[in-house]
Structures are given as C-alpha cells and as structure tokens.
Amino acid sequence: MPRALWLLIIGMVVNVTGSSFLWPLNTIYIHDHLGKSLSVAGFVLMLNSAASVVGNLCGGILFDKIGGYKSILLGVVTALLSLIGLSFWNGWPTYVLFLTIVGFGSGIIFPSMYAMAGSVWKEGGRKSFNALYVAQNLGVALGAALGGFVASFSFQFIFIANTLMYALFLLIAVFGYRGIHTETGTQTSVLKEKPVHKNHSRLYALLILCIGYSLCWVGYVQWQTTIASFTQELNISLKQYSLLWTINGALIVLGQPFVNIVVKRIKSLKTQINVGIVILIFAFLIAAGAEEFSAFLAGMIILTIGEMFVWPAVPTIANELAPKGKEGFYQGIVNSMATAGRMIGPLLGGILVDMYGMSMLFTIVIGLLFISIFTTLIYDKKIKDTKKLAHAS
Numbered sequence: 001m002p003r004a005l006w007l008l009i010i011g012m013v014v015n016v017t018g019s020s021f022l023w024p025l026n027t028i029y030i031h032d033h034l035g036k037s038l039s040v041a042g043f044v045l046m047l048n049s050a051a052s053v054v055g056n057l058c059g060g061i062l063f064d065k066i067g068g069y070k071s072i073l074l075g076v077v078t079a080l081l082s083l084i085g086l087s088f089w090n091g092w093p094t095y096v097l098f099l100t101i102v103g104f105g106s107g108i109i110f111p112s113m114y115a116m117a118g119s120v121w122k123e124g125g126r127k128s129f130n131a132l133y134v135a136q137n138l139g140v141a142l143g144a145a146l147g148g149f150v151a152s153f154s155f156q157f158i159f160i161a162n163t164l165m166y167a168l169f170l171l172i173a174v175f176g177y178r179g180i181h182t183e184t185g186t187q188t189s190v191l192k193e194k195p196v197h198k199n200h201s202r203l204y205a206l207l208i209l210c211i212g213y214s215l216c217w218v219g220y221v222q223w224q225t226t227i228a229s230f231t232q233e234l235n236i237s238l239k240q241y242s243l244l245w246t247i248n249g250a251l252i253v254l255g256q257p258f259v260n261i262v263v264k265r266i267k268s269l270k271t272q273i274n275v276g277i278v279i280l281i282f283a284f285l286i287a288a289g290a291e292e293f294s295a296f297l298a299g300m301i302i303l304t305i306g307e308m309f310v311w312p313a314v315p316t317i318a319n320e321l322a323p324k325g326k327e328g329f330y331q332g333i334v335n336s337m338a339t340a341g342r343m344i345g346p347l348l349g350g351i352l353v354d355m356y357g358m359s360m361l362f363t364i365v366i367g368l369l370f371i372s373i374f375t376t377l378i379y380d381k382k383i384k385d386t387k388k389l390a391h392a393s
Contacts, residue, residue, distance in 0.1 A: 012135040018165025020143020042350030048103035049343030055107020060332020068116040075108030111332040141249020148242020210337035212375030217341025219365040226349040276309025288362040
C-alpha cells in the first residue's frame with residue numbers, strides 16, 4: 001500500500017479511537033447520568049447524527065472543491081473546539097449543543113478520508129476502502145475497551161480523553177496530509193458530462209443502494225442505544241457491555257484473512273452485501289432472545305461478521321459509480337445515508353421500546369433488513385437497462 005494510504009489509516013485509527021470513548025456510552029450517560037428517557041436520548045443522538053449528515057455532504061463537496069487536506073483540517077478543528085467545550089460543560093442542555101457540533105465536524109472528515117483513499121491507490125480497488133474500514137474498527141476496539149474502563153472511574157475522563165485524541169489527530173493531519181495530492185474535480189457537474197442519462201442512472205443507483213444501507217444502520221445502531229440500555233436492565237456491567245465493542249473491533253481486524261477468502265469466492269459486491277445482511281438478521285434473532293451476557297456476545301460476533309461483508313462494499317460501489325471529479329460527493333452520499341440511519345435509529349428505537357417493548361423493536365428491525373435485501377437486488381437495474389439499450393442501438 002502507498003505511504004499516503006498508511007497515513008490515512010493511522011489517522012483513522014486515532015480519530016475513531018477518540019470518538020469511540022464516547023459514542024457507545026452516549027445513551028447510558030443521557031439516560032442514567034442526566035436522567036432523561038430513552039426517547040429523549042434518541043432525540044439527542046438524532047441531532048448529533050443530523051448534524052453529521054450535513055457535515056458528510058459538506059465534506060464531500062469540499063473535497064471536490066478544495067481538496068482533502070483543507071476539508072479534513074476544517075472538520076477536525078470544528079470537532080476539537082466542541083470537545084473542549086464538552087469537557088467543561090457536559091450537563092443539560094449544553095451536552096446537546098456540543099454533541100451536535102461534534103457531529104457536524106466529524107461528519108466533514110469521513111468523506112474526505114474515503115475519497116482520498118480511493119484517489120491515492122486507485123489500482124487497489126476495494127482494498128483501499130477495506131483498509132480504512134479495518135482501521136476504523138481497530139479504533140472502535142481500542143476506544144471501546146478503554147472507554148468502559150475510564151467511565152467506571154468518571155465520565156469526565158471520557159470527555160478529556162476524546163479531546164486529547166482529536167488533538168493528536170489534528171497533528172497527524174497537519175503534518176501528514178499536506179503532501180497528499182488528490183484531484184479536485186474540473187468536471188464536477190453531473191449535467192455537463194455525457195451521456196447525461198448514464199450519470200443520472202449512476203446517481204439513482206447509488207441512492208437506491210444507500211436507502212438499504214441506511215436501513216441496515218437503523219438496526220445496527222440499536223446495539224449502541226436501546227440494546228445498550230437493555231443490557232443494563234439485565235445487570236450486565238458497563239465493562240462487559242464495552243467488552244462487546246472491543247470484541248467487535250478486534251474480530252474485524254483479526255478476521256480479515258477469513259473474510260478475504262470468502263469474498264474472493266463471491267462473484268459480485270451485490271451478493272456480498274446481501275450475504276452480510278442475512279447474517280445481520282441472524283444476529284438480531286439471537287439478541288431478541290438474549291437474557292445473559294453470553295447470548296449478547298454470540299449476537300455481537302455474528303453481527304460483526306455481517307457488517308464485515310456489508311460496510312466496506314458500499315463505498316467501493318460508490319467509487320465505481322462516481323463520475324470523474326465527483327468522488328467526494330458520492331462518498332459524502334454514502335456517509336450521509338449511513339449517518340441518517342444512525343440518526344433515525346436511536347429515536348425510532350427509543351420510541352418503540354418505550355411504547356411497545358424490546359420484542360417489537362426486534363421485529364421492526366428485522367423487517368427493515370429484509371427491505372435492505374430488496375434495494376440491494378434492484379439498485380443497478382436502470383444501469384443494466386441503459387447498457388442493453390446502448391448495445392441494441
């Protein structure tokens with residue numbers, strides 16, 4: 001792999017390690033320490049994710065306009081200043097304000113990271129995105145492991161640790177990413193490129209695919225929110241819950257050789273995604289009947305295997321679909337749709353659990369995952385129809 005990609009990988013690990021101190025514990029902090037209901041906690045996380053959606057789209061557009069280096073710096077500085085504020089004022093409602101601004105700043109970062117990865121090692125194909133995905137989850141493993149331990153002493157230390165990790169990421173970005181050259185788009189308008197209908201069909205294909213991707217995240221985020229709170233009701237300790245995310249990240253890093261062997265035998269990215277979604281469904285079926293830590297552990301292992309098939313494949317398809325000069329914008333769509341799922345998920349989950357209980361939540365989530373299988377099957381139908389017409393003419 002190129003040196004530039006290694007720098008992006010290191011930055012991703014540091015960035016996500018910092019954020020992973022906090023995000024698995026957000027619902028627990030809002031519900032148990034600030035005394036708010038799960039519905040309110042879901043609304044707060046929805047604001048954070050909504051800001052991140054806007055940040056994702058801005059980050060993708062900024063990458064195409066001013067390049068990855070400046071875009072990442074803008075995102076890091078925004079998030080860092082907010083985290084400094086959160087370290088001093090983490091009561092209600094200042095917690096909501098600073099968490100929302102952090103969402104916007106961190107949202108700017110990710111599309112640029114993924115677009116830069118695709119740009120610096122184009123011949124690597126899915127390997128570039130898979131490398132960032134592994135780095136992201138190594139950060140999850142480290143952050144979640146340390147976060148649960150630190151939170152057992154004081155949540156105040158969580159905010160400080162998150163701030164310090166973002167400060168380190170800022171240094172990596174300033175000194176490491178300045179020399180990474182990426183192509184900013186000179187033909188950035190989809191309408192200007194020919195043939196026009198092909199570019200539209202690619203954009204529509206990505207949007208259809210990402211609808212299913214977003215629904216997958218609606219389900220996945222329940223493990224960080226409603227299921228997190230549910231484990232506390234079953235007297236599963238904070239350290240044990242954090243251990244689930246440590247195993248999640250470690251399994252993603254250590255399980256790559258196994259996944260690579262399987263993926264090589266799968267003919268298409270579409271099939272790869274749907275295999276992953278079916279595995280996610282099994283994870284929720286296990287969690288639905290879980291009453292002990294061992295059952296949640298089994299569910300998390302299966303969930304992790306499923307996400308290893310789905311998550312890296314979607315940005316890879318986006319990179320393949322993107323017209324020249326629109327790579328950042330297309331990655332911004334992928335990240336914003338994932339964030340939209342993370343935005344809707346906590347609120348939907350909180351309302352369902354508060355009104356109908358956990359069993360209804362699991363039923364709805366599994367239904368959404370079946371819809372995701374359908375959208376994945378049909379996303380490229382218009383592109384194929386266009387190609388058939390072109391060959392016929």
